[in-house]
Amino acid sequence: MERKEENKLKPSYRHLLASILLLKEDGYEATMEGLAKVLLGIEDEETVQLTRNLAFASRPSLNKKKIKARIHSLIRHGYVKLVYSDEDDDYYLRLSEKALQENLDYPSEAKNREKTKTKRSIRAIAKE
Numbered sequence: 001m002e003r004k005e006e007n008k009l010k011p012s013y014r015h016l017l018a019s020i021l022l023l024k025e026d027g028y029e030a031t032m033e034g035l036a037k038v039l040l041g042i043e044d045e046e047t048v049q050l051t052r053n054l055a056f057a058s059r060p061s062l063n064k065k066k067i068k069a070r071i072h073s074l075i076r077h078g079y080v081k082l083v084y085s086d087e088d089d090d091y092y093l094r095l096s097e098k099a100l101q102e103n104l105d106y107p108s109e110a111k112n113r114e115k116t117k118t119k120r121s122i123r124a125i126a127k128e
Helices: 011-025 032-040 064-076
Strands: 080-085 090-095
Touching: 011 032, 011 064, 011 090, 032 064, 032 090, 064 080
Parallel strands: none
Antiparallel strands: 080 090
């Protein structure tokens, strides 16, 4: 997870921390499952209000299992804390002081999330 020569976090882990921070700045906390939904861009009744958040659909190449494994690694290394909620009977992710000391820059511009035009694989032959 950490680079030994520089003792810095890898970019994918920094991205997860920055995503948790972005959600917090928008007034939201997420569970591991919820963060995975946001990063993968899964739209449902919980995530519909987060579609404009920069973290939404920012890691579609990962699967839930990989995202959760990286979050567990961040927890083990003290960057993320699990905070229990009696109301929801679930654990929510919070950044620790160690994580807040990192430079968590996030790209300032949202990626163009419009679907790309699919390339045609069959076309009509022009009659002469």
